[in-house]
Amino acid sequence: MPNPGAFQGLRKEFLVGQKPEYAAAVAGGYAKDALAVIQRRFFKRFPIALAHEEEPTTEHLAAVNDEEPEPDEELPNESEMTPEKYAEAVEGLEERQRLIVYRKGQIKRWLAYQYMKDHDIDPKDTGADNPYRVLLHKLTGKGLKRPRQKSKHAAWRRMHTSEVDEETRRRAEQQGVSMTKLAGIRERVAKEMFAALDPSERDEWIQNVKEEHEEAVKKWEADANGPLSTAPEDRQRCILGLTQFIQPILDMVCEATGWKATLVAGGPEPAHGGRLNMLSVHSGTTSGDVKMNFGRCEQARYKKQFVPLYGDFLRKCYSEFLNTFFIH
Incomplete structure (x- = not known):
């Protein structure tokens, strides 16, 4: 299964809508300021206390006012609490702050990645992420390559990077191989680990890769022969x-x-x-x-x-x- 990404549903929809403002801020040299504003808007709509997988209600979103000040988090009063309750309250505040820092980092990385993906477009690049590749193909007759089917173990490896990397490092240390020359070992590890999967799980990955390739070919044929997208x-x-x-x-x-x-x-x-x-x-x-x-x-x-x-x-x-x- 493909990685769903850090943000889904309404959270992703909100951040997609902030991309033009962030891009303008990067061009204008005030990206940090714009990022802080976007993060503030995000937490107004998706409070840190709301589970990351849970969507806010329509009523909550309708009531959001970005101009209203945010109330400060109340600190626990040690004199009015038992030691156990006070320690629990402090721990809760620390966890909340940790989650805020973590989520702000996710938002920062997501926007930065999206900006690079949207703006780092080489006219000679024929990759699927180049929105002008179809136009170049229609103008020159070149540049739109039929997609190749990915290897099944490579698709599996994308979702199991940590396990593959851990085993790769272990073997490299065991064999005395330089940490800068891990590509070959990593490839062998991924193949072996994929081959060791339960047959039903392996078959599922093979089917997923096949279906993904079929969809990519359909899109390629539509791009090559059809009109430019107006989506x-x-x-x-x-x-x-x-x-x-x-x-x-x-x-x-x-x-x-x-x-x-x-x-x-x-x-x-x-x-x-x-x-x-x-x-x-x-x-x-x-x-x-x-x-x-x-x-x-x-x-x-x-x-x-x-x-x-x-x-x-x-x-x-x-x-x-x-x-x-x-x-x-």
């Missing part, structure tokens, strides 16, 4: 990855022509409820010691004159979003 989540990933995708293309255009280039794009953004957004990507700089691209060189006039002009154009294209324009 909101796919469009959002393309929006988040647009700068990384288009920057090297603009740079090559400038190198080939000797010109300067700017891409301006805008429209409804799914992650913000369909509100209008726009972005610009620039290549080529001014001469002199202080080199600036178009956006930086003409920042004041760009914001005062060009953004409103392009915003008016977008409103004519998406009239239903007339009063919902915003800019990252």
